[in-house]
Amino acid sequence: RWLPFENWWNNPVVKDNQGRFFNRRDLVLNVSDMDGGAHVDTALEDAYMALSRENSLDWFFSDKDVTVPFNGPELYCVRQIAHELLETLKSKAAGVVDVPYAI
16 A cells, blocks of 8 residues: 555654654664764664664574574664665656666
């Protein structure tokens, strides 16, 4: 279902174990403006720090006897957001945007 950009950009898409919500805007701007995209800030926002560095989603990978925290979910989220944007542009701007990429 298609949403107006404002809704797609600002609707919550991730909720961590503290009940904090993150929308696409939060994720993209934190990664790009503070966490190595355009530059690296010495201090990150608490909620983003918890999400990106402290596994505030409480997600883990497990392989029989070994369980490790799932770190870096913000990067996977940004990749998904880029995918959504490319698919939208391919659909809505056919002929103008034709970006082949491997999924």
